[in-house]
Amino acid sequence: MLAIFVVMTVLVKVDTSSWTQSFFAVTIACMAILSGTSTVFNSSVFGMTGSFPMRNSQALISGGAMGGTISAVASLVDLALSNNVTDSTLAFFLTADVFLALCIGLYLLLPRLEYARYYMRPVWPAHVYSGEEQPCQDSPGSPLAAPRPSFSPTxxxxxxxxxxxxxxxxxxxxxxxxxxxxxxxxxxxxxxxxxxxxxxxxxxxxxxxxxxxxxxxxxxxxxxxxxxxxxxxxxxxxxxxxxxxxxxxxxxxxxxxxxxxxxxxxxxxxxxxxxxxxxxxxxxxxxxxxxxxxxxxxxxxxxxxxxxxxxxxxxxxxxxxxxxxxxxxxxxxx
CATH class of the missing domain: 1.20.1250 (Growth Hormone; Chain: A;)
Structure with a gap:
């Protein structure tokens, strides 16, 4: 995602008026890659937070709406104050670059937090449930108590x-x-x-x-x-x-x-x-x-x-x- 945004940021300052159809193809390809990678990323992070308490999942979901709100405010400010489309576009893409780099850094720091390590710790492999078992809702310091029947690799x-x-x-x-x-x-x-x-x-x-x-x-x-x-x-x-x-x-x-x-x-x-x-x-x-x-x-x-x-x-x-x-x-x- 960061690589694609860096490419798109560079293209803001490149004269693409002679590219015609090739520029359109590049744009569509970038959108397809961004869509796929963001879906994988969002699904993976949301899956990971499934092991955390509900307040962490709630914070993650609220963060998505916060991003939408900030984008809407930025768009209004740009609409009211900016006269140069190129400069506005460059500012938006540079902002995305900075936030993506920040996300990468914070994600790499996550395993260093004791709180995160507790909930990200490995558990025994998943098994096929009959539907009668009760889910185990553990918290830091509490014992794990759940049946361990036939294991499955996935x-x-x-x-x-x-x-x-x-x-x-x-x-x-x-x-x-x-x-x-x-x-x-x-x-x-x-x-x-x-x-x-x-x-x-x-x-x-x-x-x-x-x-x-x-x-x-x-x-x-x-x-x-x-x-x-x-x-x-x-x-x-x-x-x-x-x-x-x-x-x-x-x-x-x-x-x-x-x-x-x-x-x-x-x-x-x-x-x-x-x-x-x-x-x-x-x-x-x-x-x-x-x-x-x-x-x-x-x-x-x-x-x-x-x-x-x-x-x-x-x-x-x-x-x-x-x-x-x-x-x-x-x-x-x-």
Whole structure:
């Protein structure tokens, strides 16, 4: 990831006007590599934190929303103050280079922390569970007490999928609804007073309502889980709340989405509605998705926690992919 970003940083200052199709191919290749490596990295780190207490997984997930919020703020500042596109682009890529290098250094320092070494210590190989065993929730200083039947060199997938099926559905459907709306629909909602020509209704309306407000609400929702963790992992209320978010789709569709081809009626003729709806979308996404993600690794024995964390991240990416694909269809229907 760092190597690709360094290459892209250098290309900012290179005159690529004569590259035409080759520059496009290089850009697409860089995006594909970045997407793959970031997925592997995020899944691996989230899997690793599955062995840590829930507060560490919650902090990791909140960090993702913090990154989105900082990016949205930086974009607004750049929009308001910068006049040179090249300098702005260089600043963004250099920032990414610095943070990636910092992440590498901090990750290499992690095994030096006694706290981290305790939870990263090796455990006996995973085994196939019948589903009747109780998960072992250990903490520093507590004895390990879990059965050790027939060992397997790789974590068994079936008991993980069985234990996390309900939470997996919640994660997939949550992120499906979110990515159906954001950013394909939410970023096309225009201010009803756009004709006035004011900066609020033209230049800043979408960056503020669609990006900053969503990311900040998402961050707040994730951070709330550090203090409040209800409903529980086996509660029927959690999937009910997840399904309830389906109602957000028509709310956004009937705001002032433009251009409209098939659905001409605007049901919510005020700029306050997209503000409220974006807040609800971000807050519910952050709170409910974080709960489901941090609950997953705690439903299984400790030796399966890391593999379960990876499976939970797979649910997350699956929901994002499905939602992104369906957002194209929704846009055409509007």
């Amino acid at each position: 974590p068994p997938l079936r008991p993980i999928l069985k234990k996390t099926a309900g939470l997996g559905f919640c994660v997939i459907y949550l992120l499906f609804i979110t990515s159906v709306i954001f950013p394909a629909v939410s970023t096309s909602i225009e201010s009803l007073d756009k004709a006035s020509g004011s900066p609020w209704t033209t230049k800043f309306f979408v960056p503020l309502t669609a990006f900053l407000l969503f990311n900040f609400s998402d961050l707040c929702g994730r951070q709330i889980t550090a203090w409040i963790q209800v409903p529980g992992p086996r509660s029927k209320v959690l999937p009910g709340l997840v399904l309830l978010r389906t109602g957000l789709v028509p709310l956004f569709v009937f705001c002032n989405y433009q251009p409209r081809v098939h659905l001409q009626t605007v049901v919510f003729p005020s700029d306050i509605y997209p503000v409220v709806f974006s807040s609800l979308l971000g807050l519910s996404n952050g709170y409910l998705s974080t709960l489901a993600l941090i609950y997953g690794p705690k439903l299984v024995p400790r030796e399966l926690a890391e593999a379960t964390g990876v499976v939970m991240s797979f649910y997350m990416y699956l929901g994002l992919v499905l939602g992104s694909a369906c957002s194209v269809l929704l846009v055409h229907l509007i």
